[in-house]
Amino acid sequence: MSDIRYNIVYLILINLFSFILFYVDKQKSIKGKWRIKESTLHAAGLMGGIIGSIAAMILFHHKTKKPKFIAITIIALLFNAFLAYEFIVNL
Numbered sequence: 001m002s003d004i005r006y007n008i009v010y011l012i013l014i015n016l017f018s019f020i021l022f023y024v025d026k027q028k029s030i031k032g033k034w035r036i037k038e039s040t041l042h043a044a045g046l047m048g049g050i051i052g053s054i055a056a057m058i059l060f061h062h063k064t065k066k067p068k069f070i071a072i073t074i075i076a077l078l079f080n081a082f083l084a085y086e087f088i089v090n091l
Contacts, residue, residue, distance in 0.1 A: 007087070011048050018049025022056030022063075029062070038069060045076040048083075 021044055025036040041063070045053040053073060056062060063069045 004091075014044065014047055014049040015052030015055075016049075018044035018052035019056045022053060022060060026056075026060045026062040038063075042069075042072050042076060045073060046079060048080060050076050050080045 018041075021036055021041055025041065028035050041053065050073070054077065057064055057073070063073075
């Protein structure tokens with residue numbers, strides 16, 4: 001498998017993982033149980049799972065009223081966009 005395929009598989013998996021993390025955290029929130037740390041949610045986004053993070057935030061209405069969380073998510077989105085640009089330019 002070529003490098004590009006590994007990267008695509010990685011991005012699919014990390015975005016799925018990020019989406020699932022948000023889903024689990026939302027369910028725990030509803031049930032009043034132990035929660036996933038915000039730093040863990042952000043780490044998944046920064047590692048390439050930002051699309052999964054944003055999709056889950058919108059779909060589950062999770063963490064959408066926390067300005068600091070949204071600001072860090074936007075930074076993660078910009079960071080991921082920069083990495084994608086660098087990757088494409090250096091192909």
